[in-house]
Amino acid sequence: MNKIFMFEALRSAIDEEMSKDETVLVIGEDVGHYGGSYKVTKDLHLKYGDLRILDTPIAENSFTGMAIGAAMTGLRPIVEGMNMGFLLLAFNQIANNAGMLPYTSGGNYQIPIVIRGPGGVGRQLGAEHSQRLETYFQAVPGLKIVACSTPYNAKGLLKSAIRDNNPVLFFEHVLLYNMKQEIPDYEYTLPLDKAEIVKEGKDITIITYSRMRYHVLKAVDRLIEKNVDPEVIDLISLKPIDMDTIIKSIQKTHKACIVEECMRTGGIASEIIARVNELIFDYLDSPIIRLSSQDIPTPYNGLLEQNTIVNSEQIINAIIKQLNI
Amino acid sequence: MIGISCLVSSSRLVRTTVHLKRGLSQAVKSDHASTTTEAPQVSSGGSSLHPQETPKDAVKFTLKPFATHLIETPEPVAYATKEQLLAYHRTMTVMRRSEISADLLYKAQLVRGFCHLYDGQEATAVGIESAITFQDALITAYRNHCQQLGRGDTPFTVLSELLGRYTGCSKGKGGSMHLYKAENKYFGGNGIVGAQVPLGVGLAFAEQYFQTGNISVTMYGDGAANQGQVAEAMNMAALWKLPCVFVCENNKYGMGTSTDRASANTNFYTRGDVIPGIRVDGMDVLSVREGMKLAAEYARSGKGPIVLESVTYRYHGHSMSDPGLSYRSREEITEMRKRADPIELVKSRIVEQGWATEKDLKAIEKEIRQQVDEMTEKAKQAPLPPVEELYRDIYVEGIQHVRGTLVNNGLGNYLA
Numbered sequence: 001m002n003k004i005f006m007f008e009a010l011r012s013a014i015d016e017e018m019s020k021d022e023t024v025l026v027i028g029e030d031v032g033h034y035g036g037s038y039k040v041t042k043d044l045h046l047k048y049g050d051l052r053i054l055d056t057p058i059a060e061n062s063f064t065g066m067a068i069g070a071a072m073t074g075l076r077p078i079v080e081g082m083n084m085g086f087l088l089l090a091f092n093q094i095a096n097n098a099g100m101l102p103y104t105s106g107g108n109y110q111i112p113i114v115i116r117g118p119g120g121v122g123r124q125l126g127a128e129h130s131q132r133l134e135t136y137f138q139a140v141p142g143l144k145i146v147a148c149s150t151p152y153n154a155k156g157l158l159k160s161a162i163r164d165n166n167p168v169l170f171f172e173h174v175l176l177y178n179m180k181q182e183i184p185d186y187e188y189t190l191p192l193d194k195a196e197i198v199k200e201g202k203d204i205t206i207i208t209y210s211r212m213r214y215h216v217l218k219a220v221d222r223l224i225e226k227n228v229d230p231e232v233i234d235l236i237s238l239k240p241i242d243m244d245t246i247i248k249s250i251q252k253t254h255k256a257c258i259v260e261e262c263m264r265t266g267g268i269a270s271e272i273i274a275r276v277n278e279l280i281f282d283y284l285d286s287p288i289i290r291l292s293s294q295d296i297p298t299p300y301n302g303l304l305e306q307n308t309i310v311n312s313e314q315i316i317n318a319i320i321k322q323l324n325i
Numbered sequence: 326m327i328g329i330s331c332l333v334s335s336s337r338l339v340r341t342t343v344h345l346k347r348g349l350s351q352a353v354k355s356d357h358a359s360t361t362t363e364a365p366q367v368s369s370g371g372s373s374l375h376p377q378e379t380p381k382d383a384v385k386f387t388l389k390p391f392a393t394h395l396i397e398t399p400e401p402v403a404y405a406t407k408e409q410l411l412a413y414h415r416t417m418t419v420m421r422r423s424e425i426s427a428d429l430l431y432k433a434q435l436v437r438g439f440c441h442l443y444d445g446q447e448a449t450a451v452g453i454e455s456a457i458t459f460q461d462a463l464i465t466a467y468r469n470h471c472q473q474l475g476r477g478d479t480p481f482t483v484l485s486e487l488l489g490r491y492t493g494c495s496k497g498k499g500g501s502m503h504l505y506k507a508e509n510k511y512f513g514g515n516g517i518v519g520a521q522v523p524l525g526v527g528l529a530f531a532e533q534y535f536q537t538g539n540i541s542v543t544m545y546g547d548g549a550a551n552q553g554q555v556a557e558a559m560n561m562a563a564l565w566k567l568p569c570v571f572v573c574e575n576n577k578y579g580m581g582t583s584t585d586r587a588s589a590n591t592n593f594y595t596r597g598d599v600i601p602g603i604r605v606d607g608m609d610v611l612s613v614r615e616g617m618k619l620a621a622e623y624a625r626s627g628k629g630p631i632v633l634e635s636v637t638y639r640y641h642g643h644s645m646s647d648p649g650l651s652y653r654s655r656e657e658i659t660e661m662r663k664r665a666d667p668i669e670l671v672k673s674r675i676v677e678q679g680w681a682t683e684k685d686l687k688a689i690e691k692e693i694r695q696q697v698d699e700m701t702e703k704a705k706q707a708p709l710p711p712v713e714e715l716y717r718d719i720y721v722e723g724i725q726h727v728r729g730t731l732v733n734n735g736l737g738n739y740l741a
Binding site for chain 2: 070072096
């Protein structure tokens with residue numbers, strides 16, 4: 001076991017897959033000579049060359065399209081969005097060509113592409129660089145969406161995503177790259193469609209993903225002091241959502257709270273709440289609460305920015321209220 | 326390529342295989358109209374179109390002059406044989422009859438949605454196909470029924486798809502704009518204007534990556550030429566010297582807007598900027614073929630991409646919803662049919678050379694018409710996709726849950 005940064009865990013996933021399979025390549029801006037804007041691909045070009053670690057011009061729409069075209073013939077590109085927000089420029093390619101091509105071609109083609117990059121609210125990066133895209137893409141048929149949250153799951157999930165024959169949007173978080181964790185030396189992968197039970201409990205199910213996991217865990221420490229025993233589930237898979245794990249949990253706890261970083265409207269929580277409503281309404285003792293970012297462009301000012309996303313205090317207060325403590 | 330440790334990937338070739346369609350080449354061997362008796366499997370494209378060494382009995386034909394950009398202008402001549410011209414005549418006639426069938430089916434409301442017909446432009450599809458092989462990749466936009474035929478499919482399968490039948494090339498789930506033939510490297514059939522061009526550059530990239538020596542023929546229209554992503558894609562192709570032939574089918578109108586009302590520079594063969602270009606007469610299959618031969622050789626040689634502009638014309642409106650008369654005159658259409666029809670041109674050459682008589686050719690056309698009509702009837706009766714198809718091909722393997730319109734229908738069981 002050795003302790004490595006999240007960006008190193010991601011790099012090691014890419015390195016391992018590229019060394020096994022010569023159809024895997026990385027396409028993106030400054031992934032090569034610059035070293036990757038978040039160091040995920042640092043020095044890989046020295047090992048694999050400028051063709052397999054391909055520095056592109058600033059043309060997200062067309063290089064994503066190019067990667068999709070290449071994937072149709074059997075290559076397995078990993079497209080890096082320098083910031084996930086930039087992939088909005090490639091929305092058409094991702095939705096129509098990546099997501100829907102296997103279907104509209106009646107199974108003639110598959111698109112084994114991974115589109116990865118950092119998203120989420122950072123430190124005063126401004127509204128355009130603080131995008132969260134999971135809300136917009138969750139409705140696109142044919143896509144898989146995964147949000148990693150620890151170096152351990154980042155590596156295992158990225159390896160699985162690269163091996164998967166479907167298009168996978170792989171969301172990382174700007175503020176998690178420098179997280180350190182011990183990860184195994186042996187090779188491992190993690191399933192793309194399973195949520196992680198971070199902590200078992202019985203009083204309430206807290207569902208979260210990505211960076212909010214840490215705000216939840218901080219809140220959970222304080223809740224434990226108040227004799228509350230929450231069960232914490234990290235979604236990992238945002239599309240498809242692992243309803244099996246969620247349902248089993250709610251059948252046990254009868255209460256739920258969802259903590260997300262995407263904006264409230266139409267977010268991941270809204271989808272989960274709708275499904276729980278349809279499937280196991282009778283198991284709920286109280287309505288599910290969701291704590292989401294506010295429907296506001298992320299302001300530059302630090303304090304204002306803090307106000308747009310959920311913090312641990314809010315989680316604690318919401319749960320205390322829900323449990324009538 | 327910018328100096329790189331290239332991969333030697335002899336162990337990993339592109340996964341599609343090449344099938345040579347036998348039916349058509351057999352048909353062409355005979356002088357007369359007799360074809361394979363296994364109708365309705367007569368395909369309209371395929372191996373007989375693909376380039377061979379110019380035989381000694383080839384005759385020289387004079388073409389309209391080419392225009393070029395950053396490359397030497399070739400002599401406007403083509404050498405062709407009787408077999409070749411008869412094959413082009415046959416293929417274009419199958420395409421023409423197939424499009425006419427589509428027109429009638431649409432008017433009978435059996436084909437729905439959008440239907441963009443290619444009649445008038447057949448020489449471009451056939452000319453291109455005659456200069457490349459099924460190892461080369463081809464991709465185009467939505468006006469693609471004839472490219473699907475040129476890539477070796479049959480009117481039965483194409484019309485089945487338009488009719489939403491299970492026998493369609495996309496199982497009825499794609500429709501007119503989403504025809505594909507993976508085994509002959511035809512990548513569609515794309516609905517969003519210009520979005521296929523980056524895909525086409527990706528196909529070229531993959532050929533480069535695997536060092537196959539194949540090219541990618543990426544087609545788009547005069548309207549799409551103004552898409553930003555086309556310029557982006559051309560930049561990357563030129564930067565990395567990808568083996569991509571960009572084919573701009575200039576049929577003078579982007580839907581209802583003529584080229585001079587949409588493009589500041591209507592010389593589409595120059596729009597690649599540093600990329601060389603050639604403009605051919607898209608109504609003359611030999612002109613397209615010669616231009617495409619030059620372009621394919623250029624792209625294959627590692628010199629990088631090239632643009633080929635094919636100046637052509639569509640008789641129908643933009644789609645079946647467009648009568649095509651509000652932005653152009655009926656006289657213009659009639660004039661083009663009279664003066665420049667691609668099938669008439671090849672016929673007149675055949676007759677002039679004494680290779681067949683008008684009567685012979687009419688007999689061939691009549692037979693093709695019968696066969697296409699038979700295929701049309703068969704397609705109309707073909708089975709519909711079963712409702713389970715609704716949930717297939719969304720993901721490639723082993724899914725999972727897809728909710729129906731109510732939580733109870735759809736695929737999969739949440740509470741398992």
